[in-house]
Amino acid sequence: MATTEKLMAVTGNQAVAMAMKQIDPDVVAAYPITPQTDVVQSYSQYVADGEVQTEFVTVESEHSAMSACIGSAAAGARTMTATSSAGFALMWEVVYVAASMRLPIVMTTVNRALSGPINIHCDHSDSMGGRDSGWIQIYNEDAQEAYDATVMSFPIAEHPDVSLPLMNMYDGFIISGAIGPLRPLSDAAVKDFIGEKPAVLNLLDSEHPVTFGPFDGLHGWYFEHKIAQNRAMEAALPVIQETYDRFAEVTGRQYQHLMCYDMEDADVAIVVIGSAAGTARTVMAKLKAEGLKVGLVKIRTFRPFPTAEIARVLSGVKAVAVLDRADSFGAMGGPLYLEILAALYHEGVHTKTVNCIYGLGGRDLYPQNIEDVFRMLADAAGGADLPQSRVYLNMKGE
């Protein structure tokens, strides 16, 4: 049987719903929200048509979605959900509980701006806020990446060294609603890749009753539990890479924590997350024809963060712009910028840096905006100073 199916044209949401159908998890508990809605709708149809074994719990809120996922995963069931923006924010409390219980729940978070003012379009403020929740976070550029990441999720999350929940992100509307190419795996190849769920202690083993979520107060082991979570996160970094590598053997599509484009001989580089990477690559082709040595780093694995790797990749360039599609009000810059500055400092890499904030609430990022950033970096490589404060891309009135 062929490992992969022929090329299709689907939206990001359809691609992820298709991957979920092929995984056929035991339970899906989800609540619809723009722009994730297609995922839940498509899955409902698979259930209605008897195409999956899944028990689909149509909860009354995202808080209950994650709560039901916790109950289901604690009962030993392979469990998935999907959300966006305010839905993710409403889950907040129990997102942490899922991680603390070490439940390998897989969630698709279709990135959308947080209110207010209310806005349904893409930015990364939702999932960036969950970066300290104890979930593995993988960001995807397009429908193919989102599909592939979904297929790779359970082998990472359920790995005995890891046992952590995992969330996959892709850009709302830009990817979730736009049609792009997808080469899916065959159903059999997906089943084979993810395998059976490893047996773990669960609520439905009547021979071995278990208490989940006990009170771990003043004189308990809360501190040690948190240390154990971080150790699991550290252990996840190689497991994720191993899974990426194993996936490449099946599909020929090789993923890395950081996807580097023309970084070998780059003088300047942009670091970015998500769909903006595609726009950046288009601009790079033009600038390289002019003789500019420009490179691009796309972050896929954000939690755990590949600190040493990002510092190594950026150690050879003279100027770096970090593009953030979320801000951290009152901090030195957006969340990705802070992360990268810390990594560079930690690894003793001294290069010029600037933070560019873009795309908040779905504001367009034009090729010209990227080009302006590259030219600013090229000037900096030639000796000019970079702005010390945030540079806002495609701001009105500029």
Added chain:
Amino acid sequence: MATKLSPKEYVKREERLTGGHRLCAGCGAGVVMRQVLMGAKDNPVVISNATGCLEVSTTIYPYTAWKDSYIHSAFENTAATISGVEAAYNSLVRQGKVKSDKPYRFLSVAGDGGSYDIGLQALSGALERGHDVVLLCYDNGAYMNTGFQRSASTPLGAWTTTSPDGKVVPGKQQQRKNLTAIAAAHGVPYVAQASPHNFRDLIAKAETAFETPGPAFLNVLSPCPRGWRSADPDGMKLAKMMVQSCFWPMYEVIDGNYKLSFDPKDRKIPIRDWMEQQGRFKHLFTPEFEYVIEEGQAHVDREWERLKQLASLPPIAE
């Protein structure tokens, strides 16, 4: 309702919440739990518990007082959590991944805070979706775990730390929310109100709730000596008086048909009889605030009349 058995029969059933938990002396929650779990007979049970007194007192890590599988996730979501457990069970059984000689029972437990207030949405969602679960509220009339703050279940006039009596305010200013009626309005197959002083009634109701396919809601009065400012040994006596006053009627709603489990008839006692034995109402026994007792009595009388009317209706055929 399941047949009420003699105490001799009930004591043969396994104790599924062990002694040694840290609930206060005189607390009703542990008593309610033991009685309700007797209703599960010898079926395995998974318990989901909201944050609260019962949770913090029975699962002090690394110990647990629960002989069955148990999960606590958060305060407002126990009904959603048990929904997920039940969904997992259905899926895994259907796929042959879980086998059990006896069917599992699924029990969600919350206090009045986790049922009437912060957990109402999840409770309603679980009832509406039709999971085969029992949703239990042990109602002690306030947020006792955090030191006696008002809930939607706190009786009119009661002192709590967020409804304190003062020079001008006579304690809690609202009547109680009728959660049992709200649960019944979901049209679920079984809803009942009970009190642990009548343990045969409560165990039989729990047994019915577990054995009825689909969702069941149990609202059970639970004495709290600390929050009620009453004597430790008086809990069951006070619960009995609260039932006899019709403040806490014992009844069932079976497929929409109301059935009284107890009618005091001409032995109905005034609510002041049990209020005066609880320090949380002490300030009402003064000339300036005594009117609140009358208001509370009028409300209880009216609700009781309404309940009797509902129970007197001819049963709706299935």
